[in-house]
Amino acid sequence: MTWLCWALAGTTAIQLAPNPLYVLVVIGVAWVVVSAHGLGGPFARAFPWLVAAATVFGILRVVLTAITTHGGSDVLFSTPSFTLPEVLGGFTVGGTIETQAVVYAAAEGLVIVGIVAVFAAFNAVVSHYELVQTAPRAFHELGLVVVVALAFVPSIITSIHDVGEADRARTGGRIVRRGRLLRRIVPVLESGLERAITLSESLDSRGFGHRGPSARERGAGWCGALALLGLGAAFVALVASEGAIALVLAIIGAVGLGAAIVLVSGASTRVRYRRRPLTAADFACIAVVIAAPVLVGVVSLVGDATLKWPVDPLLWPSVHVLPVVALLALLAPCARQPAAVMATAPPRIRTAPPATVDAP
Amino acid sequence: MSAFEFRQVSFAYPDADLALREVDFEVAPGEILLVVGSSGSGKSTLLRCANGLVPHSSGGRFSGDVIAFGRSTRSHHPRELADVVGFVGQDPEAQFVVDQVEHDVAFVLENLGIPEQAMRRRVEETLDALGIAHLRDRSPSTLSGGERQRAAIAGALAAAPSALVLDEPTSQLDPQGADDVLAAVSRLNADLGTTVVLAEHRLERAAPLADRAVLVDGGRVASPASPRAVLTGYAGAPSVTRLGRLLGWDPAPLTVREARDAASKHPLIGATIADPLSDARGDMLVRATNLEVMLGAQRALANATIDIGQGEVVALLGRNGAGKTTLLRALARLVEPSRGRVDGSGTVAYVPQDPGSLLFAPTVRGEVAETLRLLGRRDDDAVEAWLERLGIAHLAERHPRSLAGGERQRIAVAAVAVGGAEVLMLDEPTRGMDAASRNALEHAVKAHAAAGGAVVLATHDIELAAQCATRVIVLGDGEVIVEGPARAVLAGSLYAPQVLRVLPPFLTVTDVEIALARTQQP
Numbered sequence: 001m002t003w004l005c006w007a008l009a010g011t012t013a014i015q016l017a018p019n020p021l022y023v024l025v026v027i028g029v030a031w032v033v034v035s036a037h038g039l040g041g042p043f044a045r046a047f048p049w050l051v052a053a054a055t056v057f058g059i060l061r062v063v064l065t066a067i068t069t070h071g072g073s074d075v076l077f078s079t080p081s082f083t084l085p086e087v088l089g090g091f092t093v094g095g096t097i098e099t100q101a102v103v104y105a106a107a108e109g110l111v112i113v114g115i116v117a118v119f120a121a122f123n124a125v126v127s128h129y130e131l132v133q134t135a136p137r138a139f140h141e142l143g144l145v146v147v148v149a150l151a152f153v154p155s156i157i158t159s160i161h162d163v164g165e166a167d168r169a170r171t172g173g174r175i176v177r178r179g180r181l182l183r184r185i186v187p188v189l190e191s192g193l194e195r196a197i198t199l200s201e202s203l204d205s206r207g208f209g210h211r212g213p214s215a216r217e218r219g220a221g222w223c224g225a226l227a228l229l230g231l232g233a234a235f236v237a238l239v240a241s242e243g244a245i246a247l248v249l250a251i252i253g254a255v256g257l258g259a260a261i262v263l264v265s266g267a268s269t270r271v272r273y274r275r276r277p278l279t280a281a282d283f284a285c286i287a288v289v290i291a292a293p294v295l296v297g298v299v300s301l302v303g304d305a306t307l308k309w310p311v312d313p314l315l316w317p318s319v320h321v322l323p324v325v326a327l328l329a330l331l332a333p334c335a336r337q338p339a340a341v342m343a344t345a346p347p348r349i350r351t352a353p354p355a356t357v358d359a360p
Numbered sequence: 361m362s363a364f365e366f367r368q369v370s371f372a373y374p375d376a377d378l379a380l381r382e383v384d385f386e387v388a389p390g391e392i393l394l395v396v397g398s399s400g401s402g403k404s405t406l407l408r409c410a411n412g413l414v415p416h417s418s419g420g421r422f423s424g425d426v427i428a429f430g431r432s433t434r435s436h437h438p439r440e441l442a443d444v445v446g447f448v449g450q451d452p453e454a455q456f457v458v459d460q461v462e463h464d465v466a467f468v469l470e471n472l473g474i475p476e477q478a479m480r481r482r483v484e485e486t487l488d489a490l491g492i493a494h495l496r497d498r499s500p501s502t503l504s505g506g507e508r509q510r511a512a513i514a515g516a517l518a519a520a521p522s523a524l525v526l527d528e529p530t531s532q533l534d535p536q537g538a539d540d541v542l543a544a545v546s547r548l549n550a551d552l553g554t555t556v557v558l559a560e561h562r563l564e565r566a567a568p569l570a571d572r573a574v575l576v577d578g579g580r581v582a583s584p585a586s587p588r589a590v591l592t593g594y595a596g597a598p599s600v601t602r603l604g605r606l607l608g609w610d611p612a613p614l615t616v617r618e619a620r621d622a623a624s625k626h627p628l629i630g631a632t633i634a635d636p637l638s639d640a641r642g643d644m645l646v647r648a649t650n651l652e653v654m655l656g657a658q659r660a661l662a663n664a665t666i667d668i669g670q671g672e673v674v675a676l677l678g679r680n681g682a683g684k685t686t687l688l689r690a691l692a693r694l695v696e697p698s699r700g701r702v703d704g705s706g707t708v709a710y711v712p713q714d715p716g717s718l719l720f721a722p723t724v725r726g727e728v729a730e731t732l733r734l735l736g737r738r739d740d741d742a743v744e745a746w747l748e749r750l751g752i753a754h755l756a757e758r759h760p761r762s763l764a765g766g767e768r769q770r771i772a773v774a775a776v777a778v779g780g781a782e783v784l785m786l787d788e789p790t791r792g793m794d795a796a797s798r799n800a801l802e803h804a805v806k807a808h809a810a811a812g813g814a815v816v817l818a819t820h821d822i823e824l825a826a827q828c829a830t831r832v833i834v835l836g837d838g839e840v841i842v843e844g845p846a847r848a849v850l851a852g853s854l855y856a857p858q859v860l861r862v863l864p865p866f867l868t869v870t871d872v873e874i875a876l877a878r879t880q881q882p
Contacts, residue, residue, distance in 0.1 A: 207442030
C-alpha cells in the first residue's frame with residue numbers, strides 16, 4: 001500500500017514538475033530506494049535494464065523529433081531534406097535541425113525515463129504476491145493469474161538462454177544458422193508448456209478452487225454480466241447522444257458491478273495469511289510521500305516558473321529549493337527498516353511461541 | 361481403513377497403450393511404501409492416481425477405483441483431496457505458486473480456509489518440521505536443490521495431510537541434500553504417523569527407510585512385500601544388495617552396516633588389485649590452465665588447471681553449486697573465462713543437465729539424426745548404432761517429450777554423441793535413470809573412451825563414478841580440492857561407494873565379480 005502511494009506520488013510529481021533537473025532528482029530518489037529496499041529478485045535486477053531501455057527510447061525520440069520538427073530559431077546544422085507526400089502526413093524529414101527541438105525532445109524523453117524509473121523501482125521493491133493479497137478478495141483469482149504469469153518471465157528467460165547454449169553445444173561449437181530459430185523456439189515453448197501443466201497440477205493438488213462456485217458467486221456472476229450489459233448499452237446511448245438514458249444505464253451498470261464485487265468478496269472462503277494492517281508508521285510514511293506531489297502542486301499554483309522549462313528562448317534551467325525539498329520527501333520510505341516498510345511484509349520478529357515448534 | 365486402496369485400476373493416456381494394468385493393492389496407514397521400477401514403467405502414473413491427478417488432470421481411459429482415506433478419486437478432484445493427500449511431483453521448481461517460501465507454504469491453508477491463528481501455527485510447525493525456518497523469506501529460485509525440495513514438500517505438508525506422495529524426491533540432489541530430505545520424510549512418518557508413498561531410483565538411502573516396497577513393471581504392480589524381498593531380485597537394487605546376491609549372503613543386506621557384518625571374514629578383503637585403466641591416458645585433448653569464471657559478481661570457478669587426455673573418463677564430484685556445471689561449460693567454451701584459458705585440439709560437445717532444452721524433433725530417431733544434419737552429414741548407421749548403444753532403439757518412433765526423465769536423458773546423450781565430438785561433457789547424466797539405462801550409459805561412456813575419445817561427467821552419483829571413471833576430481837566452492845585416480849580419491853571420501861566400504865579395496869560389484877572369477881580359475 002505504502003509503495004503504491006509512493007509510485008503514484010512519484011509519477012504525479014514528475015508530471016507536475018517536468019523541469020529536467022527536478023526529474024533527475026526523482027530518478028535519483030528511485031535509484032536510492034531500489035538499492036535500499038530491492039528484494040533481490042529478477043525484478044530488482046531488471047531496474048537498470050528498464051531505465052536503460054527507457055533511455056534508448058528517449059534518444060530515439062530525440063532523433064525522430066529533431067528531423068521532423070522545425071520552426072525553432074537557433075539552427076544547429078542542416079541535413080539533406082525531403083518532404084513526404086500529402087498522404088503520409090506531408091511533413092518534411094531532415095533539413096534544418098534546431099536546438100530548441102532537440103532540447104525539448106530530450107527534456108520530454110527524460111520525463112519518460114523518470115516515469116519508467118519510478119515504475120521499475122516500484123516493481124523492484126514490491127512483492128507481487130503481497131500486492132495481490134491486498135487487493136479486494138473479488139480480484140484475488142485474477143491477481144493470482146497475473147502473478148503466476150509474471151513468475152514465468154524469469155524462467156522463460158533462463159530457458160531461452162539454456163536452449164541457445166544447448167543448441168550451440170550440440171554441434172561441438174559449430175554454428176549452424178539454418179533453422180536455428182525453430183530449434184531455439186520449439187524447446188522453449190515445449191518446456192514452458194510442461195511447466196504450466198506441472199504448475200496447474202500443483203495448484204490442483206494444493207486445494208486451489210477447493211469449494212467450487214457457491215450460490216453467492218453465481219449471483220455475482222449474473223450481477224457482473226448485467227453490469228457489463230448496462231455499461232455497454234450506456235455507451236451506445238451516449239454515442240447516440242441520448243444523455244439521460246445513458247446516465248440511467250451507467251448507474252445501473254455501476255451498481256451491478258459494485259454488487260458483484262461485494263457478493264464475491266463475501267462469498268470467498270479464502271483466509272489470508274499474515275495480513276499486516278497499516279501501522280501508524282505506515283500512515284506517517286504515506287502522508288510524507290503524498291506531501292511531495294501536493295507541495296509541488298501548491299508551488300505550481302503559486303506560480304513558480306522553474307517547474308517547467310521554457311526552451312524558447314533557450315536558458316539554463318533554474319532550480320528553487322522548495323520543490324527539491326518536496327521531491328526529496330519521496331525518500332521517506334528509506335528512513336525505515338527495509339522489512340517493515342512493505343505494507344504487507346511479514347515482520348521479522350518470530351511471533352510463534354516455542355511450544356508450537358514441536359510436532360503436535 | 362487403509363490409506364489407499366487401488367481396486368483393479370487400469371489406465372491409458374490419450375492415444376496410448378495401457379500405462380497401468382489391473383493394479384490392485386492397499387497401502388496401510390502410517391507406513392512408508394517404496395515404489396520401484398524401471399524408467400517409463402508407470403511409477404509416476406501410479407503415484408498420480410493416488411490423489412486423482414490421473415485421470416482428472418491427465419485425461420485418458422481409466423477403469424477401476426482408487427480410494428484415498430475413504431474418498432474415491434472417481435468422485436473427488438485432487439483439490440478435494442488436498443486436506444488428506446499431499447503430492448510433490450518430479451520437478452519441484454515448477455511447483456511453487458508464490459515466489460516466497462513462507463507464503464508458498466501457506467498457500468494450501470489459504471485455499472482450505474483455515475482460520476488465521478491456526479494457519480500461523482501450522483506454517484511455523486511445517487517450516488520447523490522440514491528445517492527450513494531460516495529460508496522463509498527467500499525466493500525458491502535462489503535455494504539449493506535440497507532446500508528447494510524440502511520447501512516443496514513443506515508446501516504439500518502444511519495442510520497436515522494424512523499421506524504424502526513423493527515422486528523421486530532425491531533424484532536431483534547431492535548426497536547431503538538427499539540425506540536431508542529423506543531424514544525429514546522419515547521424521548514426519550515417525551512423529552506424525554504420516555503415510556508416505558515414495559518412488560525412487562536411487563535406493564541406497566531410501567530402501568532402509570521403507571516398511572514395504574512394490575515393483576512396477578510394464579504397468580503391472582506386484583503386491584507389496586518387504587523391501588528386502590522385493591529388492592533381492594531387482595536389477596536396480598543398491599550395490600550392497602547386489603554384492604550380497606553375488607556372494608550368496610542370505611538374507612541379502614540392504615545397508616552397508618548389515619553387509620559389513622556379513623563380509624567381516626571374507627577372504628577378498630584387503631586383496632590387491634591392479635588398476636588396469638590408470639595408465640591408459642593418451643594424447644591431450646583439452647587443457648584448462650588457471651581457469652577463473654565469474655558468474656555475475658560470484659566467482660564460480662577459481663584457478664582450475666585440468667588436462668583431459670584420450671581414453672579418460674573423468675568424474676567431477678562436489679555438492680550442488682560447487683562449480684561442476686560451470687567447469688563443464690567452460691571446457692566446452694560456452695562461458696568466457698575471466699582469467700586463464702582453455703586450449704587443445706579435441707572437439708568438445710556438451711549435454712546439458714535438462715534434456716528438455718535440447719529436444720525438439722517429433723521422433724527420437726529424428727532428434728538423433730538432427731545433429732548429423734546440422735553438421736552436414738548423413739549417416740543412418742551411426743544413428744542406429746547410438747540408439748542401440750544407449751538402449752533406446754525400441755523408442756525410436758516415439759515423441760521425445762512423451763517419455764520419462766531417464767529416457768529423455770539418454771536421447772539427449774545419443775543426440776549429442778552422434779556428432780562424433782572427441783570429448784563428451786555429460787552434466788548429471790543419470791538423473792532419474794534406472795539400472796538398465798545406467799548400464800547402457802556406462803558401456804557407452806567406456807566405449808567412447810576406449811575408441812580414443814574422452815568423457816567428462818559431472819555427477820552426484822558416486823556409484824556411477826566408481827563404475828566408469830578413471831580419474832576423479834572433487835570440486836568445492838569453485839576450487840579443485842582433490843584430483844587423482846578414482847580408487848585413491850573415492851577411498852578417502854565420506855561418500856565412498858558402498859562396495860568400497862564393505863569390501864575394500866573393491867569399488868564395484870563388477871570388480872568383485874572379476875576377482876572372484878580369478879580366484880576360482882587356478
